[in-house]
Amino acid sequence: MKCVRCLHDTARLLTKAPDGSGAWEMYACSRCNFTWRNTEEDEVIKPELRDKKFQFTQEPEDLQILVPIAPLKKK
């Protein structure tokens, strides 16, 4: 299914309400790691209503790395 943030077809069902009540479902995107619950506000979970500033339009690999991966030490 489509991720509401990065709009790629990389989202899936993550989990359902743990008490078995069917109160909600949660989804997760494997590309941008956004997750959402189907009972949240429309402006959070409907792509057309989401604030464009919080949409993810970059390529994941272009994001900054805050703790650089150190070179491998020779054993």
Added chain:
Amino acid sequence: MFRDLREFLAKLEENGQLVRIKDSIYPEPTIREICRAAVDVPNGPAVIMNNIKGMKGMQIAMNVHGSWANIALMMGLDKDTPVKDQFFNFLEAWDRYPGEIKNIDSDKAPCHEVIVKDNINLFEHIPLFRINKWDAACFFSKSCIVSKDPYDKDNFDTQNVGTYRLQIIGKDQICIQALAFHDIARHVTHAEEQNEPLPVAIALGNDPVLTFMASTPINYDQSEYKYAAAINGIPMEITKALNSDLDVPANAEFVIEGEILPRVRVPEGPFGEFPGSYSGMRLQSVIQVKSISYRKNPIFENLFMGRPWTEIDYLMGLNTSAPLYNQLKESMPEVHAVNAMYQHGLTTIISTKNRFGGYAKSVAFRLSSTPHGISYCKNIILVDEDVDPFNLEQVMWSLSCRVRAEKDVLVIQNTPGMPLDPTSYPAGMGNKFIIDATEPTDPDGLLRDTRLIESPDSKDFEKVIADLQKAAQKA
């Protein structure tokens, strides 16, 4: 004083500082609405919610440190204790380091009452929710994360217990934000250069002092557990983790164990952060969860961070101020008190004796050269030693009646900055803004001959008036 979160919640309840929301609520947006309200009321109470849709039988505790009353109770003080008195009380407790450690057998530790190792799904055990509207996912914002330096595994003191934000990205995967200057970043680097996973344990719902210490900037080789014991005044009870040699808080509500995958980075954020704005998205490390353990009827404690002030400001207020005070005091004994409560010290007020002309400005330069002050402390206000830096009315009086703009206001450009500060540009660069609101001393030009109104000796009557007022309120 408090062996665990439960004992502290009982203390808060006893003092009218804990309330329960029993109405049926959806996790979003209601939890954040409740938390905003709880921190906004005077002396805001902790809140327990236990009727969340889809999460029957689960409970959430919020705003546990969310007022000066709650912080005072954590320190064993009367809930009405003024902040300046809380600061000096905290300094005294700080000097009792190191406190005692008590090892509890793993099978007797409350945090191991229920153990889950197979088919792990965090959402089945913990009532997770989105804290702020534009956060990328559900976050743990108030956990104690334990890790060891892979090159120094037997050293108890360099074992780190820190609070870093954690984004839940799957049933058994969590993304961790480490910044380059965080202690855990050093552990990650040492593991990654050997291509080894780094064991970590995430303790949720801890005694209030451990949580407090996990967000305190102490030295790399000082133990948060020993500090927590010193300040709490009772031994810190720890036990061995189930999957590694880590020491975890024995009385935590939940302990999630896992490993940071070596040389992996994935998208993380945004997240509503302590300056009251959202951080950007970055590539961060991933924790693969190996087990969850918890107490029977566990309480999930988390932290709401909104536009200041919210709980984080109370939680980090005194524990940012105390180390800065100690570092300044070492070389400048004239320093009387430090209030670094504003967004982790982005604005800091120091009361100091202005020993000779211009001396107070040198105190600001010293602050700017402490490890924390280098990047965080950008707006620095100096006031005289008889001005309470925690009393903003007094600070504003000093600004109003002591500052000569042409002599006492300095801007030093292009200094280090704090990357999460939205004014830091490029992220990591900043300026120092210094206001010297102390009385000029010789050989600096003195003020016009000014006679201050002396304060009468009112100490004895403060209690009399306060007690009369309490009685009047009860009547």
